[in-house]
Amino acid sequence: MxxxxxxxxxxxxxxxxxxxxxxxxxxxxxxPMSPRLEAFLRYLAGSVLVALVVPATVRGGAAAFVAVGVTLLAMAVVRRGLVAMALGILAAALYRAFIGA
Structure with missing residues (x-):
């Protein structure tokens, strides 16, 4: 090609x-924008994200579980999605660098 x-x-x-x-x-x-359609559209992005993250986490081993845990904790504390994801990625990288796997 x-x-x-x-x-x-x-x-x-x-x-x-x-x-x-x-x-x-x-x-x-x-x-017509019904409450049901509005709720569906509001949660659609989150459900797609979960559908992508869960299989990757299950296949990713301990580093992936650390990344998801740190991301969830960071999201609860700082309430900023991009910051939380960056901290999760950093946690996975540090885990792999120091623990292995």
Missing amino acids: SSADALLVIFAMALVTYATRAGGIWLVGFM
């Missing part, structure tokens, strides 16, 4: 991703 082909594939994937997201926002504009 040439580099031009690779760029074309990346561009096509970006267009499909954008169309999917924009299309979803466009479709929701036609739906």
